[in-house]
Amino acid sequence: MAAHEKAIEHLLLLSNLAERGSRADVMSRALSATILLLDAEAAVLVFASSRRRGERMVLYAGSETAASLPITLKESAALKALGEKRQALSVTDLSGDASLAAADTCPGIESGPVLFAPVDQRDPLPAYIAAYRKRGRAKFTAVETELMLLLAAWLGATLENARLAAGTERLAITDDMTEIYNARYLKSALKREVRRANRFAQDMSMLLIELDDPAGDGETRAHDPRVVREVAALLATQVRSFDVLGRQGDETFMIVLPQTNPAAAKEVAERMRAAVAARAFAPAEAGQVTVTIALASFPQDGVELDALFAVAERSLEQGRSSGGNRVTQGARRVA
Numbered sequence: 035m036a037a038h039e040k041a042i043e044h045l046l047l048l049s050n051l052a053e054r055g056s057r058a059d060v061m062s063r064a065l066s067a068t069i070l071l072l073d074a075e076a077a078v079l080v081f082a083s084s085r086r087r088g089e090r091m092v093l094y095a096g097s098e099t100a101a102s103l104p105i106t107l108k109e110s111a112a113l114k115a116l117g118e119k120r121q122a123l124s125v126t127d128l129s130g131d132a133s134l135a136a137a138d139t140c141p142g143i144e145s146g147p148v149l150f151a152p153v154d155q156r157d158p159l160p161a162y163i164a165a166y167r168k169r170g171r172a173k174f175t176a177v178e179t180e181l182m183l184l185l186a187a188w189l190g191a192t193l194e195n196a197r198l199a200a201g202t203e204r205l206a207i208t209d210d211m212t213e214i215y216n217a218r219y220l221k222s223a224l225k226r227e228v229r230r231a232n233r234f235a236q237d238m239s240m241l242l243i244e245l246d247d248p249a250g251d252g253e254t255r256a257h258d259p260r261v262v263r264e265v266a267a268l269l270a271t272q273v274r275s276f277d278v279l280g281r282q283g284d285e286t287f288m289i290v291l292p293q294t295n296p297a298a299a300k301e302v303a304e305r306m307r308a309a310v311a312a313r314a315f316a317p318a319e320a321g322q323v324t325v326t327i328a329l330a331s332f333p334q335d336g337v338e339l340d341a342l343f344a345v346a347e348r349s350l351e352q353g354r355s356s357g358g359n360r361v362t363q364g365a366r367r368v369a
Contacts, residue, residue: 038201041091046103046298054240056196056276057193057197058217060189060192060196060224061079061091061100061189062079062091062093062099062100062191063191063210064077064079064118064163064185064197065077065078065079065091065093065163066093066098066187066224067185068093068163068164068165068182068185069093069095069165070331071181071185071219072149072165072178072181073167073175074095074165074166075094075095075143075165075166075167075168076092076093076094076095076142076143076165076166077092077093077163077164077165077166078090078091078092078093078140078163078166079091079153079161079163079164080105080110080112080161080163080164080247081109081153081155081157081161082157082160082161083159086310088105089102089105090102090104090105091103092140092141092338094142094143094351103141105137105339106137106363109137109173111120111133111134111137111138112134112137112138112150112162112164113159113160113161114160114161115125115150115161115242116151116152116160116162117152117160117197118284120151120152121152121184122149122150122151122183123147123148123149123150123151124147124150124173124174124178124179125147125148126146126173127146127147127169128145128146128148128166129144129145129146129169130297130333136364138150140164140166143166143168144168144169145166145167145169145272146164146167146168146169146170146171147167147171147172147173147174147347148164148165148166148167149164149165149174149178149179149182150162150163150164151163151164151182151183151185152161152186153190153193153195154184154190154191154363155185155190155193155194156188156194156197156321159312161190162167162186163182163185163186163189164183167190174191178367183357184323189244189347197242197356205228206218207219209280209281209359210241211259211262211263211281212262212263212266212281213261213266213279214266214269214270214279214280214281214287215279215280215347216279216280216281216354217281217282217283217288219280219281220278220280220282220288220290223278223290224240224278224288224290224339224342225339227278227286227290227292228332228338228339228342229338230292231292231293231332231333232332232333232337233351235294236292236293237293237294237296237333238290238291238292238293238294238331239291239294239295239298239299239329239330239331239332240288240289240329240332240346241281241289241291241302241303241327241329241346242284242286242288242289242307242327242328242346242347242349242350243269243287243288243326243327243328244283244285244286244287244291244322244325244327244328244350244354245257245262245285245324245325246323246324246325246326246354246359247354247358247364248322248323249316257285257323257324258316258317258318260315260316260317261315261323262284262285264313264316265287265310265315265323265325266279266281266287267312268309268310268313269287269289269300269306270311272302272305272306276292277289277290277291277292278290289302294331294333295331296329296334296335296363298369299329300329300361300363303327303329304361305327305328306325306327307324307325307359307360307361310324310325311324311325311359312368313351324358324359325358325359326350326354326355326358326359326360326361326362327360327361327362328346328347328348328349328350328361328362328363329346329349329361329362329363330342330343330345330349330363330364331363335363335364345363345364349362349363349364350362
Protein backbone atom coordinates (compact mmCIF):
# COMPACT_ATOMS: atom_id res chain seq x y z
CA MET A 35 0.00 0.00 0.00
CA ALA A 36 2.84 2.39 0.84
CA ALA A 37 4.42 1.80 -2.57
CA HIS A 38 1.12 2.57 -4.31
CA GLU A 39 0.67 5.77 -2.32
CA LYS A 40 4.20 6.84 -3.16
CA ALA A 41 3.59 6.15 -6.84
CA ILE A 42 0.32 8.10 -6.89
CA GLU A 43 1.92 11.00 -5.03
CA HIS A 44 4.75 11.13 -7.56
CA LEU A 45 2.40 11.01 -10.54
CA LEU A 46 0.37 13.86 -9.04
CA LEU A 47 3.53 15.91 -8.70
CA LEU A 48 4.35 15.21 -12.34
CA SER A 49 0.91 16.46 -13.32
CA ASN A 50 1.50 19.88 -11.77
CA LEU A 51 1.01 22.24 -14.69
CA ALA A 52 3.37 24.81 -13.23
CA GLU A 53 6.21 22.30 -13.29
CA ARG A 54 5.84 20.96 -16.81
CA GLY A 55 8.31 23.20 -18.55
CA SER A 56 9.71 22.47 -22.00
CA ARG A 57 9.42 19.26 -23.96
CA ALA A 58 12.93 18.25 -22.90
CA ASP A 59 12.08 18.97 -19.25
CA VAL A 60 8.96 16.80 -19.44
CA MET A 61 10.90 13.90 -20.95
CA SER A 62 13.68 14.22 -18.36
CA ARG A 63 11.15 14.11 -15.51
CA ALA A 64 9.49 11.06 -17.03
CA LEU A 65 12.84 9.26 -17.17
CA SER A 66 13.64 10.24 -13.58
CA ALA A 67 10.22 9.04 -12.40
CA THR A 68 10.71 5.74 -14.22
CA ILE A 69 13.97 5.06 -12.40
CA LEU A 70 12.50 6.05 -9.04
CA LEU A 71 9.16 4.27 -9.25
CA LEU A 72 10.39 1.08 -10.91
CA ASP A 73 13.71 0.77 -9.07
CA ALA A 74 15.67 0.69 -12.33
CA GLU A 75 19.32 1.29 -13.18
CA ALA A 76 18.38 3.30 -16.27
CA ALA A 77 15.44 4.58 -18.29
CA VAL A 78 15.19 5.23 -22.02
CA LEU A 79 12.78 7.21 -24.20
CA VAL A 80 12.59 6.45 -27.93
CA PHE A 81 10.50 8.43 -30.40
CA ALA A 82 10.10 7.51 -34.04
CA SER A 83 9.02 10.29 -36.39
CA SER A 84 7.75 10.50 -39.97
CA ARG A 85 9.07 14.06 -40.36
CA ARG A 86 12.40 14.10 -38.55
CA ARG A 87 15.06 11.76 -37.26
CA GLY A 88 14.16 9.59 -34.30
CA GLU A 89 15.07 10.54 -30.75
CA ARG A 90 16.60 8.49 -27.95
CA MET A 91 17.10 9.93 -24.47
CA VAL A 92 18.84 7.94 -21.73
CA LEU A 93 19.02 8.65 -18.00
CA TYR A 94 21.06 6.59 -15.54
CA ALA A 95 20.30 6.16 -11.85
CA GLY A 96 22.27 8.73 -9.86
CA SER A 97 22.54 11.14 -12.79
CA GLU A 98 20.57 14.38 -13.05
CA THR A 99 21.02 14.93 -16.78
CA ALA A 100 19.64 12.78 -19.58
CA ALA A 101 21.83 12.06 -22.59
CA SER A 102 20.70 12.14 -26.20
CA LEU A 103 22.05 9.14 -28.10
CA PRO A 104 21.89 8.04 -31.76
CA ILE A 105 19.48 5.30 -32.77
CA THR A 106 18.72 3.15 -35.78
CA LEU A 107 14.95 2.98 -35.67
CA LYS A 108 14.58 0.35 -38.39
CA GLU A 109 16.34 -2.18 -36.19
CA SER A 110 14.13 -1.63 -33.13
CA ALA A 111 12.04 -4.75 -32.58
CA ALA A 112 10.49 -3.15 -29.50
CA LEU A 113 9.10 -0.23 -31.52
CA LYS A 114 7.62 -2.65 -34.03
CA ALA A 115 6.04 -4.84 -31.35
CA LEU A 116 4.63 -1.88 -29.42
CA GLY A 117 3.28 -0.32 -32.59
CA GLU A 118 1.37 -3.47 -33.44
CA LYS A 119 -0.05 -4.41 -30.02
CA ARG A 120 -0.09 -1.06 -28.13
CA GLN A 121 0.54 -2.78 -24.80
CA ALA A 122 3.48 -3.18 -22.42
CA LEU A 123 6.31 -5.49 -23.40
CA SER A 124 8.18 -7.18 -20.55
CA VAL A 125 11.48 -8.98 -21.17
CA THR A 126 13.00 -11.20 -18.47
CA ASP A 127 16.57 -11.12 -19.83
CA LEU A 128 17.32 -8.67 -22.63
CA SER A 129 20.94 -9.76 -22.92
CA GLY A 130 19.75 -13.22 -23.85
CA ASP A 131 17.12 -12.07 -26.37
CA ALA A 132 18.77 -11.86 -29.79
CA SER A 133 15.74 -10.19 -31.42
CA LEU A 134 15.88 -7.20 -29.09
CA ALA A 135 19.51 -6.91 -28.05
CA ALA A 136 20.69 -5.17 -31.23
CA ALA A 137 18.78 -1.87 -31.08
CA ASP A 138 16.84 -1.83 -27.82
CA THR A 139 19.60 -2.15 -25.26
CA CYS A 140 20.68 0.63 -22.92
CA PRO A 141 24.33 1.62 -23.49
CA GLY A 142 26.48 0.94 -20.44
CA ILE A 143 24.00 -1.46 -18.83
CA GLU A 144 24.23 -5.26 -19.07
CA SER A 145 20.49 -5.45 -19.24
CA GLY A 146 18.47 -8.24 -17.69
CA PRO A 147 14.79 -7.38 -17.06
CA VAL A 148 13.42 -4.61 -19.26
CA LEU A 149 9.92 -3.14 -19.35
CA PHE A 150 8.76 -1.26 -22.46
CA ALA A 151 5.57 0.82 -22.49
CA PRO A 152 4.08 2.55 -25.56
CA VAL A 153 3.81 6.36 -25.52
CA ASP A 154 1.02 7.88 -27.60
CA GLN A 155 2.12 10.71 -29.85
CA ARG A 156 0.53 12.70 -32.65
CA ASP A 157 2.92 11.18 -35.16
CA PRO A 158 1.51 7.82 -36.35
CA LEU A 159 4.83 6.12 -35.72
CA PRO A 160 5.35 4.46 -32.30
CA ALA A 161 7.31 5.65 -29.28
CA TYR A 162 8.21 4.01 -25.99
CA ILE A 163 9.59 4.55 -22.52
CA ALA A 164 11.58 1.69 -20.99
CA ALA A 165 13.00 0.76 -17.59
CA TYR A 166 16.22 -1.28 -17.41
CA ARG A 167 17.51 -3.46 -14.59
CA LYS A 168 20.89 -5.16 -14.51
CA ARG A 169 21.17 -8.80 -15.43
CA GLY A 170 20.31 -11.09 -12.53
CA ARG A 171 17.77 -8.78 -10.89
CA ALA A 172 14.07 -9.61 -10.45
CA LYS A 173 11.74 -9.18 -13.41
CA PHE A 174 9.08 -6.49 -13.36
CA THR A 175 5.82 -7.36 -11.66
CA ALA A 176 2.26 -6.89 -12.90
CA VAL A 177 1.83 -3.95 -10.50
CA GLU A 178 4.99 -2.32 -11.86
CA THR A 179 3.73 -2.87 -15.40
CA GLU A 180 0.49 -1.06 -14.58
CA LEU A 181 2.48 1.77 -13.04
CA MET A 182 4.67 2.00 -16.13
CA LEU A 183 1.60 2.22 -18.36
CA LEU A 184 0.24 5.05 -16.20
CA LEU A 185 3.53 6.89 -16.50
CA ALA A 186 3.58 6.40 -20.28
CA ALA A 187 0.00 7.68 -20.54
CA TRP A 188 0.89 10.77 -18.48
CA LEU A 189 3.90 11.42 -20.69
CA GLY A 190 1.95 11.14 -23.93
CA ALA A 191 -0.83 13.41 -22.70
CA THR A 192 1.57 15.99 -21.28
CA LEU A 193 3.63 16.19 -24.46
CA GLU A 194 0.48 16.58 -26.55
CA ASN A 195 -0.89 19.30 -24.26
CA ALA A 196 2.44 21.13 -24.44
CA ARG A 197 2.36 20.91 -28.24
CA LEU A 198 -1.18 22.26 -28.40
CA ALA A 199 -0.41 25.04 -25.93
CA ALA A 200 2.64 26.10 -27.92
CA GLY A 201 0.62 26.08 -31.13
CA THR A 202 -2.21 28.10 -29.60
CA GLU A 203 0.21 30.64 -28.20
CA ARG A 204 1.97 30.97 -31.54
CA LEU A 205 -1.34 31.49 -33.37
CA ALA A 206 -2.42 34.13 -30.85
CA ILE A 207 0.64 36.31 -31.48
CA THR A 208 1.37 35.59 -35.16
CA ASP A 209 0.06 37.36 -38.24
CA ASP A 210 -1.54 34.75 -40.52
CA MET A 211 -0.38 36.30 -43.78
CA THR A 212 3.27 37.04 -43.04
CA GLU A 213 3.99 34.66 -40.11
CA ILE A 214 5.65 37.45 -38.13
CA TYR A 215 4.24 38.98 -34.94
CA ASN A 216 0.80 40.59 -35.12
CA ALA A 217 -0.25 44.08 -34.02
CA ARG A 218 -1.50 42.87 -30.65
CA TYR A 219 1.84 41.37 -29.74
CA LEU A 220 3.69 44.44 -31.08
CA LYS A 221 1.74 46.69 -28.73
CA SER A 222 2.58 44.57 -25.68
CA ALA A 223 6.23 44.27 -26.74
CA LEU A 224 6.54 48.03 -27.21
CA LYS A 225 4.97 48.68 -23.79
CA ARG A 226 7.38 46.21 -22.22
CA GLU A 227 10.45 47.76 -23.85
CA VAL A 228 9.41 51.30 -22.96
CA ARG A 229 9.05 50.25 -19.32
CA ARG A 230 12.41 48.49 -19.43
CA ALA A 231 14.16 51.47 -21.04
CA ASN A 232 12.65 53.81 -18.47
CA ARG A 233 13.56 51.59 -15.53
CA PHE A 234 17.18 51.05 -16.55
CA ALA A 235 17.76 54.42 -18.26
CA GLN A 236 18.44 52.77 -21.61
CA ASP A 237 17.88 53.88 -25.18
CA MET A 238 15.11 52.27 -27.20
CA SER A 239 13.87 52.94 -30.72
CA MET A 240 10.96 51.92 -32.89
CA LEU A 241 10.53 51.89 -36.66
CA LEU A 242 7.27 52.19 -38.59
CA ILE A 243 7.77 50.81 -42.10
CA GLU A 244 5.16 51.44 -44.76
CA LEU A 245 5.08 50.15 -48.31
CA ASP A 246 5.02 53.14 -50.65
CA ASP A 247 2.00 53.76 -52.87
CA PRO A 248 2.59 51.68 -56.01
CA ALA A 249 0.54 54.02 -58.21
CA GLY A 250 2.19 57.20 -56.95
CA ASP A 251 -1.13 59.01 -56.57
CA GLY A 252 -1.07 59.08 -52.78
CA GLU A 253 -4.28 57.09 -52.55
CA THR A 254 -3.81 53.63 -54.05
CA ARG A 255 -2.56 51.05 -51.56
CA ALA A 256 -2.93 47.67 -53.19
CA HIS A 257 0.28 45.67 -53.32
CA ASP A 258 0.16 42.05 -54.34
CA PRO A 259 -0.06 39.93 -51.15
CA ARG A 260 3.11 38.18 -52.28
CA VAL A 261 4.96 41.46 -52.03
CA VAL A 262 3.78 42.02 -48.46
CA ARG A 263 4.92 38.53 -47.48
CA GLU A 264 8.30 38.86 -49.22
CA VAL A 265 8.99 42.27 -47.68
CA ALA A 266 8.23 40.79 -44.24
CA ALA A 267 10.64 37.94 -44.93
CA LEU A 268 13.34 40.38 -46.06
CA LEU A 269 12.93 42.58 -43.01
CA ALA A 270 13.23 39.49 -40.80
CA THR A 271 16.75 38.95 -42.14
CA GLN A 272 17.74 42.48 -41.12
CA VAL A 273 16.90 42.35 -37.40
CA ARG A 274 18.76 41.05 -34.38
CA SER A 275 17.57 38.07 -32.38
CA PHE A 276 16.16 40.31 -29.60
CA ASP A 277 14.48 42.85 -31.90
CA VAL A 278 10.73 42.51 -32.41
CA LEU A 279 9.33 42.60 -35.95
CA GLY A 280 5.61 42.52 -36.64
CA ARG A 281 2.86 43.59 -39.03
CA GLN A 282 1.22 46.75 -37.76
CA GLY A 283 -1.33 47.24 -40.56
CA ASP A 284 -2.22 45.99 -44.04
CA GLU A 285 1.00 47.31 -45.58
CA THR A 286 2.76 48.62 -42.48
CA PHE A 287 5.33 46.91 -40.26
CA MET A 288 6.85 47.84 -36.93
CA ILE A 289 10.21 46.96 -35.46
CA VAL A 290 11.01 47.47 -31.78
CA LEU A 291 14.76 47.98 -31.25
CA PRO A 292 15.81 47.58 -27.59
CA GLN A 293 18.98 49.34 -26.42
CA THR A 294 19.23 51.28 -29.67
CA ASN A 295 19.88 55.03 -29.87
CA PRO A 296 18.64 57.29 -32.71
CA ALA A 297 21.92 57.14 -34.67
CA ALA A 298 22.04 53.35 -34.58
CA ALA A 299 18.32 53.11 -35.40
CA LYS A 300 18.87 55.39 -38.39
CA GLU A 301 21.57 53.05 -39.71
CA VAL A 302 19.24 50.08 -39.33
CA ALA A 303 16.40 51.92 -41.07
CA GLU A 304 18.59 53.02 -43.98
CA ARG A 305 19.93 49.50 -44.43
CA MET A 306 16.37 48.16 -44.57
CA ARG A 307 15.17 50.87 -46.94
CA ALA A 308 18.05 50.17 -49.32
CA ALA A 309 17.55 46.40 -49.13
CA VAL A 310 13.89 46.70 -50.12
CA ALA A 311 14.62 49.14 -52.96
CA ALA A 312 17.27 46.83 -54.40
CA ARG A 313 15.13 43.71 -54.28
CA ALA A 314 12.91 42.34 -57.04
CA PHE A 315 9.61 41.20 -55.54
CA ALA A 316 7.24 38.98 -57.51
CA PRO A 317 5.71 40.28 -59.68
CA ALA A 318 7.62 43.62 -59.41
CA GLU A 319 11.10 44.40 -60.69
CA ALA A 320 13.90 45.80 -58.52
CA GLY A 321 13.18 49.42 -57.56
CA GLN A 322 9.43 49.17 -58.08
CA VAL A 323 8.74 48.32 -54.43
CA THR A 324 10.00 50.83 -51.88
CA VAL A 325 9.28 51.70 -48.26
CA THR A 326 9.11 54.79 -46.12
CA ILE A 327 10.48 54.31 -42.63
CA ALA A 328 9.62 56.47 -39.63
CA LEU A 329 11.92 56.52 -36.63
CA ALA A 330 11.08 57.40 -33.02
CA SER A 331 13.40 56.94 -30.03
CA PHE A 332 13.14 56.82 -26.24
CA PRO A 333 13.74 59.18 -24.50
CA GLN A 334 14.66 61.68 -27.25
CA ASP A 335 11.22 61.67 -28.91
CA GLY A 336 9.13 60.86 -25.85
CA VAL A 337 9.00 58.78 -22.70
CA GLU A 338 5.41 57.61 -23.06
CA LEU A 339 4.05 55.10 -25.55
CA ASP A 340 1.50 57.51 -27.02
CA ALA A 341 4.14 60.19 -27.52
CA LEU A 342 6.44 57.80 -29.39
CA PHE A 343 3.59 56.66 -31.63
CA ALA A 344 2.64 60.26 -32.38
CA VAL A 345 6.21 61.09 -33.43
CA ALA A 346 6.46 57.97 -35.58
CA GLU A 347 3.12 58.54 -37.30
CA ARG A 348 3.85 62.21 -37.96
CA SER A 349 7.23 61.21 -39.31
CA LEU A 350 5.66 58.59 -41.55
CA GLU A 351 3.22 61.11 -42.97
CA GLN A 352 6.06 63.53 -43.68
CA GLY A 353 8.03 60.84 -45.51
CA ARG A 354 4.98 59.77 -47.50
CA SER A 355 4.14 63.33 -48.57
CA SER A 356 7.77 63.90 -49.59
CA GLY A 357 7.67 61.10 -52.14
CA GLY A 358 8.48 58.03 -50.08
CA ASN A 359 11.51 55.76 -50.19
CA ARG A 360 13.18 57.59 -47.31
CA VAL A 361 13.82 57.55 -43.58
CA THR A 362 12.33 60.32 -41.44
CA GLN A 363 12.29 61.22 -37.77
CA GLY A 364 9.95 63.58 -36.00
CA ALA A 365 9.43 66.78 -37.96
CA ARG A 366 12.71 66.51 -39.81
CA ARG A 367 14.12 64.22 -42.41
CA VAL A 368 17.20 62.36 -41.23
CA ALA A 369 18.16 60.56 -44.44
